[in-house]
Each structure stands twice: as C-alpha cells, then as structure tokens.
Amino acid sequence: MSKLVEGLYYSKSHEWVKLLGDDVALIGITDFAQSELGDVVFVDLPEVGDTISQEEEFGAVESVKAASDLIAPVSGEILEVNEELVGEPELLNKNPYDNWLLKVKLENNDELGSLLSSDQYADFIK
Amino acid sequence: MENLKKTCLYDKHVELNAKMEEFAGFSMPIVYDSIKNEHLAVRNAAGMFDVSHMGEIIVKGKDALAFVEKIFTNKVSTLIDGQVIYGMMLYENGGVVDDLLVYRLNSEYFLLVVNASNVSKDYNWIVENSNDFEVLIQNVSEDYQEIAVQGPDAEKKILEALDIDLHDLGFFMFANYEYKSHHLLISRTGYTGEDGFEIYASEEAIRDIWDVLLKREVTPCGLGARDTLRFEAALPLYGHELSAEITPLEAGFKFFVKLDSDIDFIGKNALIAQGEDLSRRIVGIELTEKSIPREGYEVYHNDLLIGHITTGYLSISVEKPIAMAMINRPYTKKNTEVFVKVRNKMIPGFVRDKKFLEKKYNKTKGA
Numbered sequence: 001m002s003k004l005v006e007g008l009y010y011s012k013s014h015e016w017v018k019l020l021g022d023d024v025a026l027i028g029i030t031d032f033a034q035s036e037l038g039d040v041v042f043v044d045l046p047e048v049g050d051t052i053s054q055e056e057e058f059g060a061v062e063s064v065k066a067a068s069d070l071i072a073p074v075s076g077e078i079l080e081v082n083e084e085l086v087g088e089p090e091l092l093n094k095n096p097y098d099n100w101l102l103k104v105k106l107e108n109n110d111e112l113g114s115l116l117s118s119d120q121y122a123d124f125i126k
Numbered sequence: 127m128e129n130l131k132k133t134c135l136y137d138k139h140v141e142l143n144a145k146m147e148e149f150a151g152f153s154m155p156i157v158y159d160s161i162k163n164e165h166l167a168v169r170n171a172a173g174m175f176d177v178s179h180m181g182e183i184i185v186k187g188k189d190a191l192a193f194v195e196k197i198f199t200n201k202v203s204t205l206i207d208g209q210v211i212y213g214m215m216l217y218e219n220g221g222v223v224d225d226l227l228v229y230r231l232n233s234e235y236f237l238l239v240v241n242a243s244n245v246s247k248d249y250n251w252i253v254e255n256s257n258d259f260e261v262l263i264q265n266v267s268e269d270y271q272e273i274a275v276q277g278p279d280a281e282k283k284i285l286e287a288l289d290i291d292l293h294d295l296g297f298f299m300f301a302n303y304e305y306k307s308h309h310l311l312i313s314r315t316g317y318t319g320e321d322g323f324e325i326y327a328s329e330e331a332i333r334d335i336w337d338v339l340l341k342r343e344v345t346p347c348g349l350g351a352r353d354t355l356r357f358e359a360a361l362p363l364y365g366h367e368l369s370a371e372i373t374p375l376e377a378g379f380k381f382f383v384k385l386d387s388d389i390d391f392i393g394k395n396a397l398i399a400q401g402e403d404l405s406r407r408i409v410g411i412e413l414t415e416k417s418i419p420r421e422g423y424e425v426y427h428n429d430l431l432i433g434h435i436t437t438g439y440l441s442i443s444v445e446k447p448i449a450m451a452m453i454n455r456p457y458t459k460k461n462t463e464v465f466v467k468v469r470n471k472m473i474p475g476f477v478r479d480k481k482f483l484e485k486k487y488n489k490t491k492g493a
Binding site (some may be wrong): 037042044057060062064065067069120 | 145162165191350416418
C-alpha cells in the first residue's frame with residue numbers, strides 16, 4: 001500500500017507539489033513512484049534559474065533497471081535543487097515526501113487546479 | 127498476465143512479494159526486495175534464481191556427436207562424459223540462432239540448454255538441419271525445472287541444505303546426484319561471474335530444494351539481478367550482444383568459435399569470410415561523468431554517430447557508469463573518446479576493455 005500525504009497536489013505522472021507560500025512550491029515524486037522504480041541510483045535534475053513547463057519532461061529518476069522521466073506538474077522558475085539527492089539518491093526510496101527534488105516559483109497558480117487531491121490520487125493508483 | 131506460463135515456483139515468488147513481469151512468455155520474478163541487495167548477495171554470499179523457464183533440448187542417437195559438431199561453434203569432440211561447454215548455433219550467414227550450453231552425457235546423448243525466448247525457434251532449426259543424421263531430437267523443456275545457486279558460499283549452502291558435496295565437481299563439469307529419492311543433474315556453471323551451480327530436476331524436487339535453500343538464507347534473486355550480474359561479468363544476452371544480425375566475431379566471442387578446426391559447423395564459412403575485416407565490434411564503454419548509459423542509447427565520436435549501447439548500468443559492484451556497446455571501426459580502439467547521448471545531453475566517456483570485474487570462477491576443483 002502506497003503512502004500518501006494529505007494537502008499535497010498530485011500529478012498522474014506521479015509527482016507531488018507542496019505549496020509553501022503564495023507562489024513557491026516544492027516538487028517531488030510519490031511513494032507509489034519510488035516503489036514502482038525500486039532502488040533509485042541516480043537523479044538527473046535541471047539547474048537553479050532554469051524554467052520548467054507543466055506536462056513537460058524536466059529530468060529523470062533512475063533505478064538500477066530503468067530511467068523514468070520526470071514530468072513537471074506545474075510551470076515555474078527553479079529556485080533551489082535538492083543537492084542532497086545527488087549524493088544520496090536512495091533517500092527517495094526511504095522517504096519520497098521529505099526528500100523533494102525542486103523548489104520552484106510558480107508561474108501560474110491556476111495550474112494547481114488541474115492536479116489531483118490525495119483522495120483522487122489514491123483512486124488513480126488503485 | 128493471465129495467459130503467461132508459470133514455472134513450478136510461481137506461487138513461492140508471489141508469496142515472497144516478488145515483482146512479476148513477462149519474460150519469454152513466462153511470468154517471472156524481476157525483483158523480490160532490491161536488485162542491489164540481491165546482486166550483492168551473489169557477489170558476497172549466495173543467491174538463487176528460478177531459471178526453470180530455460181529451454182532443454184536432447185539430442186540422442188548414433189550420430190549425436192557428429193550432429194552437435196555440425197550445429198555448434200565450439201569444440202565438442204574433445205568433451206568427456208560429464209563435461210559442459212558454452213558456444214553458439216549459427217545461421218549460414220554467421221548470425222546467431224542462439225547461445226547455449228552443451229552437456230555431454232555420452233557420445234550418443236547430449237543435453238542442450240538454450241534461452242527461454244528461443245526454445246521453439248531453436249528446436250525447429252535443429253530439427254530442420256538434422257536430415258542427414260541418425261538422431262532423435264526432443265524438446266524436454268517442460269520436464270526440466272532449474273535453479274541456479276550462485277556466489278562464493280554456493281557450495282557450502284548446497285552441502286548444508288541438500289547434503290550434497292560438490293567439492294570435487296570441476297568447473298564446467300556436471301554429475302548426477304540423489305536427493306530424497308529425486309534425481310538431480312548439477313553442473314558447476316552459471317551466468318554471474320561467480321562460482322556456482324545449476325541444478326536441474328523435476329518440479330517436486332525443485333520446489334523442495336527452493337524451500338530448503340531459502341531456510342539456509344540463500345537469497346532469492348530475480349531476473350533484474352541476473353542481468354546486472356551477467357553484465358558485470360561481460361557475459362552476452364541473446365537479443366542484446368548476440369542476435370541473428372550480430373555474429374560471434376562482432377560480439378567479441380571468437381574464443382567460443384573454433385574456426386581452425388576441421389569441423390564444418392553451420393555458419394563457419396561466413397565467419398571465415400568476415401575474418402579480421404570486421405566493420406563493427408562490441409566494446410566496453412565507461413562514462414567519466416555521472417549518468418547511466420542504457421540499452422539503445424546512441425554513441426558519438428565528435429558529431430559522428432558510431433554505434434549504440436547494447437547493455438549498460440550504473441554498475442553495482444564496480445560503482446561506475448559502464449556499458450557494452452556495438453561500435454563501428456575504427457572507433458573501437460581503447461581510449462577513443464566518445465559521447466553517449468542521454469536524454470539529449472552528450473555525456474563524455476571512453477572505449478575500454480570489457481573486464482569490468484575480475485571473475486571468481488572456481489577452476490581448482492576436480493578434473
């Protein structure tokens with residue numbers, strides 16, 4: 001059974017978004033995603049200052065066996081990248097909700113409306 | 127998954143919560159807990175694999191030896207009873223039908239162990255080529271179940287669990303054993319680069335053996351770890367480093383192809399014609415920036431496309447991004463600078479040998 005956190009926004013490509021302030025958010029991958037992937041051995045992330053666009057690929061999470069594209073759940077400018085994951089990608093297996101990938105400045109908060117609530121996401125991965 | 131075949135250990139994999147996926151028409155365990163842990167168990171202790179999906183074909187009869195010589199690239203004539211040899215079956219054009227192990231029971235009785243994905247193709251091809259020989263060919267894949275026990279502790283674990291002493295069984299040798307009135311065929315062979323054994327037996331025996339090995343803490347390993355292990359040992363996987371489109375010479379397996387003998391095996395003339403004039407070859411590649419070179423990724427020299435990755439990983443035991451790749455000459459030379467295209471980024475690396483890992487076969491025993 002996959003873990004979920006209430007109050008986050010979820011995408012159908014298994015990323016989560018956590019709103020920190022009016023227009024700043026963290027992006028990560030869900031417990032379902034890490035469990036499907038298995039041992040995460042490499043995280044390929046963009047750089048601070050780059051922009052990401054909703055529904056477009058922005059990097060990859062790689063397990064021993066496969067590379068899985070990361071799809072941006074929202075659009076925005078990257079404020080911070082979680083460098084800790086570069087050295088310890090297995091943190092994503094241990095706790096995918098504390099170990100975020102990117103901190104972004106949202107371009108358009110309306111995009112959050114197209115994402116799923118934790119209940120909707122729970123149904124989606126059933 | 128409803129229409130997939132199941133091995134006799136299927137329910138045990140499900141009980142262990144294995145991630146099951148389709149492979150060669152079977153529902154097979156890809157990973158139980160962690161590919162990494164399973165891989166390291168084999169390198170450091172002992173792991174076991176359900177390889178019951180593998181194909182077994184028997185060649186029997188007066189002309190068995192002569193026939194196997196005709197369809198097999200490696201030297202069969204010098205095999206003794208109880209010996210195993212690795213090699214390939216080739217099409218006339220030198221492309222590979224399959225790679226396989228040949229077990230010599232006696233000069234009129236051989237067991238061929240082939241890839242699961244190729245069983246019916248192999249069987250048909252073998253039968254088609256047998257017209258001039260007095261041989262009986264049987265596909266016995268459904269009667270032979272198989273567990274591979276691999277790793278430095280494999281011999282000890284089998285002794286403890288099955289009370290079978292394999293100390294005197296030599297490398298690439300096999301023998302018959304009895305376990306609780308079941309008949310087992312065990313060879314000191316494997317697909318991991320470690321010392322280890324392959325056990326062939328009936329369903330009932332294999333189910334029992336799996337349980338007793340599990341009790342002795344032999345780690346169950348899925349096809350995921352099987353691939354990372356064989357890759358580090360630079361062993362080929364059919365469909366990746368060998369195929370109908372890739373000759374054994376291009377794959378770098380000249381050692382298993384006896385071109386200088388007087389046996390005219392099928393495909394020999396094509397290989398002699400190909401000779402030293404290879405236009406491409408499988409080499410090792412190591413990346414100098416952290417990334418993962420995966421199968422199918424393109425390889426460049428400056429702006430020129432020179433080949434593609436056949437298998438690659440962020441290697442678990444070597445801890446580097448390494449790969450095998452089919453590369454056009456002359457870029458196959460060691461230390462040639464290359465770039466692997468990973469998600470539209472060009473990641474730098476170089477051509478190297480395929481000795482990623484020192485193999486730890488036990489060649490000191492017996493014979």
